[in-house]
Amino acid sequence: MPLLPAIQISPEPLKNTMPLPASQAKPIMSSEPTSRFKDYTRLFDSRKGTHLNREERDELIIACTPLIKYIAIRLASRLPAHVALDDLISCGIIGLIDAIDKFNPEKNVQFKTYAEFRIRGAMLDELRSLDWTPRSVRRKMAEVEQAYNRLERILGRPAADEEVAVELGRSMKEFHQLLNETRNVTFMDADILSHYRIQPHHDGVGTESMEGSDPVRALNLTEMRDHLSRAIAKLPGKERLVVSLYHIDELSMKEIGEIMGYTESRISQLHSKAMFRLRARLRTTLTA
Numbered sequence: 108m109p110l111l112p113a114i115q116i117s118p119e120p121l122k123n124t125m126p127l128p129a130s131q132a133k134p135i136m137s138s139e140p141t142s143r144f145k146d147y148t149r150l151f152d153s154r155k156g157t158h159l160n161r162e163e164r165d166e167l168i169i170a171c172t173p174l175i176k177y178i179a180i181r182l183a184s185r186l187p188a189h190v191a192l193d194d195l196i197s198c199g200i201i202g203l204i205d206a207i208d209k210f211n212p213e214k215n216v217q218f219k220t221y222a223e224f225r226i227r228g229a230m231l232d233e234l235r236s237l238d239w240t241p242r243s244v245r246r247k248m249a250e251v252e253q254a255y256n257r258l259e260r261i262l263g264r265p266a267a268d269e270e271v272a273v274e275l276g277r278s279m280k281e282f283h284q285l286l287n288e289t290r291n292v293t294f295m296d297a298d299i300l301s302h303y304r305i306q307p308h309h310d311g312v313g314t315e316s317m318e319g320s321d322p323v324r325a326l327n328l329t330e331m332r333d334h335l336s337r338a339i340a341k342l343p344g345k346e347r348l349v350v351s352l353y354h355i356d357e358l359s360m361k362e363i364g365e366i367m368g369y370t371e372s373r374i375s376q377l378h379s380k381a382m383f384r385l386r387a388r389l390r391t392t393l394t395a
Contacts, residue, residue, distance in 0.1 A: 346377050
């Protein structure tokens with residue numbers, strides 16, 4: 108499940124956006140895309156605290172394969188082409204097995220929710236270990252993030268595109284190209300969140316492990332979500348909406364573009380700018 112807190116999106120920030128004609132408008136999806144997959148919590152309930160036997164485990168792994176593939180495809184869509192989908196799926200299977208071994212229905216969490224967390228976590232752990240982001244891209248990411256940080260500290264408000272381009276010493280065309288080159292950026296960097304060990308909870312976001320509760324860990328996550336919620340609230344309206352639709356409603360860039368009346372490339376740029384602003388604000392907050 109995404110780690111972004113649920114946020115209310117007011118229509119006011121979009122008052123200057125040209126709406127799509129009624130015939131082209133697409134409703135915002137309110138249900139989770141993964142709701143199409145079956146939940147197997149009752150299977151564990153029926154065991155009354157005992158582990159699944161090998162046959163049951165194998166059947167459950169096969170039954171959950173579509174969920175693993177769905178998560179892998181969605182994650183791969185944000186990554187460079189050289190990251191193999193099969194490798195993500197293999198890691199997802201390991202995460203699923205881990206979920207089966209550690210799931211406890213007495214914690215009041217659905218197995219599907221817990222499995223999604225473990226599957227996605229196993230894939231992200233593998234990506235972090237590979238360090239797939241080229242150094243040149245990391246340098247550009249740091250350059251843009253620092254520019255946003257400097258400007259917003261000076262201006263006391265979100266910096267405009269033209270202001271960031273001037274700060275970077277680039278033309279608007281070069282600035283937009285830079286956003287395209289760093290479109291896979293994410294504010295959930297290991298260097299920012301390395302001390303936040305997050306475990307799933309009944310709300311699907313995570314505060315408590317299946318093995319037991321850790322008050323310090325729960326406090327850290329609560330603090331992190333508070334920081335993140337405040338940072339999101341300060342984003343420009345269109346960027347805030349993109350963050351909500353992409354990370355909360357789990358729509359694709361193309362679907363968001365259809366809703367907002369923009370091209371997929373424009374939505375990607377809005378998302379990148381939002382991520383740079385969030386990275387800068389969270390890094391400043393967490394290192395203060």
